[in-house]
Every structure is written in structure tokens, then in C-alpha cells.
Amino acid sequence: MIEPTILSRPTYGTLEPRPGRAHLLIADDAGSAAIVDLFARAPADFHESATILSVTKDLSGDEAAALHRLSPATLTACPDMPAMLNTLAGLLAEAGMGVQIYLAGTEPLIGQAMRVVIEAGIDHSAIATEHRGSLARRVQCVHCKGFMDEVTTQPVTCAHCGLSLFVRDHYSRRLAAFQGVCINAEDQSEIVPAEEVFR
Amino acid sequence: MTITFRTETFRDDFTFRNSPAGIRRFPFPFHEDGYMYSVNIEPHRPGAPGSVFEHGFDVDEHYVAEMADRALVLAEDPLRCQALPHMDLASWDYLELVMTTKARDYPELFTLETDGDRWHWTNRPLGIDDRFTFGVTSTLPCPPLEYIGRQTQGDHCLLDQRDNNLWMDAGMVTTQADWSLDFDIGMNFFEWHAPVPLAHEMGVFQRAIKFLTSIPQGQPSRRLNWTLTVNPRLDTSPENYPKWGPDKLTVTPDTIGEKMHLRVELQTFWRLPRSNALVFPIRCYLLRFDDLVTIPKWARRMHRVIRDLPPELVTYKGMSRYHPMLVEWLAAHDDGAPTSPGIFPD
Ligand code: HEM
Numbered sequence: 092m093i094e095p096t097i098l099s100r101p102t103y104g105t106l107e108p109r110p111g112r113a114h115l116l117i118a119d120d121a122g123s124a125a126i127v128d129l130f131a132r133a134p135a136d137f138h139e140s141a142t143i144l145s146v147t148k149d150l151s152g153d154e155a156a157a158l159h160r161l162s163p164a165t166l167t168a169c170p171d172m173p174a175m176l177n178t179l180a181g182l183l184a185e186a187g188m189g190v191q192i193y194l195a196g197t198e199p200l201i202g203q204a205m206r207v208v209i210e211a212g213i214d215h216s217a218i219a220t221e222h223r224g225s226l227a228r229r230v231q232c233v234h235c236k237g238f239m240d241e242v243t244t245q246p247v248t249c250a251h252c253g254l255s256l257f258v259r260d261h262y263s264r265r266l267a268a269f270q271g272v273c274i275n276a277e278d279q280s281e282i283v284p285a286e287e288v289f290r
Numbered sequence: 291m292t293i294t295f296r297t298e299t300f301r302d303d304f305t306f307r308n309s310p311a312g313i314r315r316f317p318f319p320f321h322e323d324g325y326m327y328s329v330n331i332e333p334h335r336p337g338a339p340g341s342v343f344e345h346g347f348d349v350d351e352h353y354v355a356e357m358a359d360r361a362l363v364l365a366e367d368p369l370r371c372q373a374l375p376h377m378d379l380a381s382w383d384y385l386e387l388v389m390t391t392k393a394r395d396y397p398e399l400f401t402l403e404t405d406g407d408r409w410h411w412t413n414r415p416l417g418i419d420d421r422f423t424f425g426v427t428s429t430l431p432c433p434p435l436e437y438i439g440r441q442t443q444g445d446h447c448l449l450d451q452r453d454n455n456l457w458m459d460a461g462m463v464t465t466q467a468d469w470s471l472d473f474d475i476g477m478n479f480f481e482w483h484a485p486v487p488l489a490h491e492m493g494v495f496q497r498a499i500k501f502l503t504s505i506p507q508g509q510p511s512r513r514l515n516w517t518l519t520v521n522p523r524l525d526t527s528p529e530n531y532p533k534w535g536p537d538k539l540t541v542t543p544d545t546i547g548e549k550m551h552l553r554v555e556l557q558t559f560w561r562l563p564r565s566n567a568l569v570f571p572i573r574c575y576l577l578r579f580d581d582l583v584t585i586p587k588w589a590r591r592m593h594r595v596i597r598d599l600p601p602e603l604v605t606y607k608g609m610s611r612y613h614p615m616l617v618e619w620l621a622a623h624d625d626g627a628p629t630s631p632g633i634f635p636d
Binding site for chain 2: 279
């Protein structure tokens with residue numbers, strides 16, 4: 092469970108079936124179990140109005156198979172995040188009013204999918220989230236503006252400009268990223284060892 | 291009153307200085323011998339002649355040099371000025387507010403002639419003479435917020451008002467105390483204030499938002515905020531932290547007086563007429579410690595405030611590295627005499 096820290100840092104809930112004519116469910120591998128759990132609590136005909144969109148490391152892996160067994164009306168698996176976000180934008184352009192959105196998985200998945208959903212004009216109140224899996228963070232370097240998708244250490248070396256970055260809790264929903272700020276800007280001779288903290 | 295605009299820099303050789311009159315009109319932010327966050331908002335009424343509160347938008351001896359520094363920042367980092375698409379109307383509102391107010395308050399410096407939506411703006415200190423159609427961006431050399439922001443001291447945030455909240459949906463931010471517009475744009479009042487310690491728990495932001503969302507047009511408000519900056523550097527952005535962070539190592543008991551600056555933000559809040567947005571100009575004033583201690587009341591009070599500052603604020607304001615040194619230096623300028631209430635020199 093991700094505990095609240097500062098007010099810009101998002102927190103997540105538990106997916107519950109909501110009334111609605113159409114349901115769009117988005118998950119990564121870690122989040123697929125949350126979708127399975129949601130279906131177990133949902134009315135028997137829930138799958139008939141469900142579209143599942145997943146991003147998976149293995150298109151023929153266990154997670155993909157588990158989602159397939161749920162027999163959703165539509166099931167689309169994507170091999171990487173950009174492909175998934177593109178497909179999501181397309182699905183949202185087609186989706187009617189009142190579609191219910193469910194996002195499950197790691198924070199980079201939830202944050203980036205959320206951004207596409209909000210840009211499509213869907214109201215906050217129609218979006219449910221559940222965090223599953225690692226605490227890896229998507230981080231933007233405030234200095235060079237480059238992004239890193241799977242940050243697990245504190246501090247982290249910027250993959251683009253090489254500065255050692257302190258990963259803050261300050262979070263931008265627009266960028267779907269936490270802020271990374273140089274940890275030793277005042278005295279570059281201070282080397283702070285990296286620790287695996289976002290696991 | 292004529293203003294002699296100084297030729298000076300806020301980087302590299304740091305030739306910024308306040309004139310003796312500039313020192314006396316500095317908006318010292320402490321009305322008593324201690325400091326803690328509070329909802330310190332008051333009406334932005336015209337103040338004493340010559341003071342920074344005399345006019346809605348204060349223009350001072352640093353105007354031309356500050357605008358030159360802003361141009362340098364923007365040339366390196368255009369993301370310091372951004373407006374989400376729905377903020378166009380608010381940007382025009384703001385341009386109008388600045389032009390009408392400055393032309394009224396400083397007729398020798400600025401002139402605005404309007405004929406319907408055909409406007410003619412003259413800014414003599416910056417050598418600008420432009421005709422444009424109000425509301426039509428293609429008739430300006432750049433978008434309206436950037437245009438007026440390049441001619442107005444201080445940073446400027448445009449806040450859209452929705453859901454009983456304020457959203458930072460546009461801004462021109464080049465003289466900030468360590469926060470990023472590019473990162474915070476699109477956030478609401480509570481999200482962009484998230485990093486501030488203690489104030490959330492004290493209910494400061496909950497009370498402030500109620501006040502701000504009900505500010506009527508024509509009744510602006512103001513507050514002062516402060517921090518310390520090493521060297522008279524305007525651009526202390528997180529983006530450029532690797533450039534100004536090392537300055538902190540140059541602070542020693544011998545250099546404090548010259549290098550350490552009290553940085554005060556005169557923040558004002560104005561409702562805009564067409565967009566119903568709020569504009570939040572954040573005007574930055576700098577005062578060298580050597581100059582500050584020439585005013586005995588300020589010297590005494592500064593020592594007491596810094597000495598007793600809550601540790602969370604010492605950390606947040608970035609002075610951990612030299613806080614004890616500062617207290618010691620300031621103590622030598624505090625004779626222990628009582629101070630009078632209020633911010634103005636005796
Ligand atoms: C609506 C206009 C306002 C804007 C755009 C604004 C913006 C900001 C920003 C960007 C920060 C820096 C946060 C960070 O990243 O660390 C900040 C700090 C702060 N703000 Fe505001 N603010 C506004 C109004 C207010 C009001 C009305 C109050 C209180 C009554 C307030 C109290 C504070 C305090 C106490 C800090 C910490 C400053 C320090 O200790 O140096 N703000 N503000």
C-alpha cells in the first residue's frame with residue numbers, strides 16, 4: 092500500500108465494479124491480478140461489456156493468459172507502453188459517454204494511462220485505480236528534462252545528463268512523473284551512494 | 291519622481307546594488323521579532339509615496355536590468371513562460387491590467403492609447419512602441435503573457451478558478467525561489483504547495499484558498515514571503531540549481547555581509563475581468579546583509595528571526611549549511627534593544 096506523503100503525490104484505491112454500460116480496464120503485468128480480482132467480485136455479465144487493454148512483457152505469458160480466461164468482449168495486449176498508450180487514445184476516441192475506466196499496476200502505468208484518459212476529457216470521477224507490483228518510479232530530471240521510466244534507487248544517476256538526482260515525492264500528473272533534483276549540486280565532491288528503495 | 295535605471299547584472303559579476311533610497315524602501319517582511327507561516331494577507335491598497343506599496347505594480351531602479359536578465363533566462367529555457375491553451379483570455383486580461391495600471395501610475399514612462407480594440411503601447415524605459423489589436427495574438431510580436439511578462443518586473447502566475455480551487459495553468463517564471471513552472475503547471479493550489487512544510491498541518495492553505503477564490507475584481511490583496519539567496523541572483527530555479535548551488539560554499543563569516551541577500555517577494559492577487567482567472571505577480575526584492583544592517587531596527591530583528599526560525603523552515607529555505615554562521619554574524623549587529631512594531635525603519 093502506498094502511504095500518503097505530500098499532497099501532490101497520488102494515492103490509489105482498490106478496484107470495485109461500478110455501474111456502467113461500458114468498462115475499459117487497463118493493466119500491466121503486475122496489475123493483471125487486480126483485474127482478475129475485480130472480475131471475481133463483479134456481476135456475472137460484467138465481461139460482456141468489458142474491454143481489457145494490457146501492456147505485457149510476454150504476449151504468451153501467464154498474465155496474458157489470465158486476462159484471456161476472463162472472456163472480455165475485447166482484449167488487446169501491447170508489447171510496450173507507447174503502443175498501449177496509442178491504442179488507449181484510439182479506444183477513448185471511440186468510447187461513448189459514461190465509460191468506466193479502471194487502471195491497475197505500477198505507478199508508471201497508472202500515471203501515463205491516466206494522463207491519456209484525462210486528455211480525452213473523461214472526468215476524474217469515472218476513473219478508478221489500484222496499485223500493484225513494484226514501487227519503481229517514472230522520474231523527470233528537472234535539469235535536462237529527460238525522463239526515466241523504471242527508477243528503483245535513491246539517488247539515481249540521470250540517464251541523460253549524468254547528474255546524481257534525489258527523487259522527490261513531488262509529482263506532476265501532467266508529466267506523469269516524480270521530480271528528480273541534483274542531490275549534490277552545492278558540493279559536487281559529495282557522493283551519495285545509491286540504495287534500492289523503490290522496490 | 292524620476293527613476294534612474296541602473297546598469298547592473300544578477301549573474302556572473304553580480305553588479306546589482308541598491309541605492310540609499312532603494313535600501314530604505316525595501317519591503318522588510320518582519321513586523322515582529324519572530325517568524326512563522328500564517329495567512330498574512332492584507333488589502334493591496336496604495337501605500338506611502340515612494341514606498342513599494344505606492345502603486346499596484348511597483349517600477350524601480352532595477353527595472354531595465356531585471357528585464358535584460360529575464361531575456362537571458364528565456365533565451366536558454368523557453369519553458370519558463372508557458373500557458374495552457376485555455377489561458378489565452380486570461381493572458382489578455384493581464385496585459386490590460388498591467389498596461390492600464392502602469393500608464394496611469396507612471397505616465398512619464400508608459401503610455402497607452404486605445405481606440406476600440408486598436409491599442410498603441412509605448413514603454414519608454416525599454417524603447418518599445420507597438421500597435422496591436424487587443425485579443426488578436428498574431429498582432430503582437432509574441433503571445434500576450436510573454437509580451438507583458440517581458441516588460442513587468444517579477445514572476446507572474448495565471449490561476450484558472452474551477453471546483454473551488456485554483457489551477458496554475460500559465461506563468462512567466464524566471465526569478466523564482468527554487469520551484470519549477472514547467473513541473474508545476476496544471477497543478478492545483480494544494481498540489482503546487484505540497485513541498486511546503488508545516489503550513490498544511492496548520493490549516494494555512496485551507497484558509498487561504500477560501501479567501502483567494504472569493505477575491506472580487508478591483509480589490510487586490512497582497513502578502514510578503516521571504517528567503518535568503520547567496521549573491522544577488524534572480525534566477526534561483528531548480529533547473530539551474532547546479533549553477534547556483536555551489537555559491538553556498540562561498541559563504542564565510544568574512545563574505546556574509548556582501549554575499550548574503552534577504553530575498554523578499556511582494557505577492558499580489560488580482561481578479562481578472564473577462565476570464566475570472568486570478569493573476570499572482572511575485573515581485574522579488576533583494577537586499578545585501580551589509581545594507582540591511584545599516585537600519586538598526588532591521589539588524590536587530592533579522593538576528594532574532596533567523597536565530598529562532600523553526601528547524602523545518604531553516605531546511606526548506608535552504609540555509610542549513612550556514613545557519614549557525616548567519617546567527618553569529620547577525621548577533622554582532624543586535625545590541626538587544628527593543629524593536630518597534632511594524633516593518634518600516636524607525
Ligand atoms: C494563488 C497564488 C499563489 C501561488 C501561485 C503560490 C505559489 C507558490 C509556490 C510555487 C511555492 C513554492 C512551493 C515549492 O515548490 O516548494 C509557494 C510557497 C509558499 N506559499 Fe504560495 N502561492 C500562492 C499563494 C499563497 C498564499 C495565499 C499563501 C498563504 C497565505 C501562500 C503560502 C506559501 C508559503 C508559506 C510557502 C513557503 C514559502 C517559504 O517558506 O519560502 N501561498 N507558493
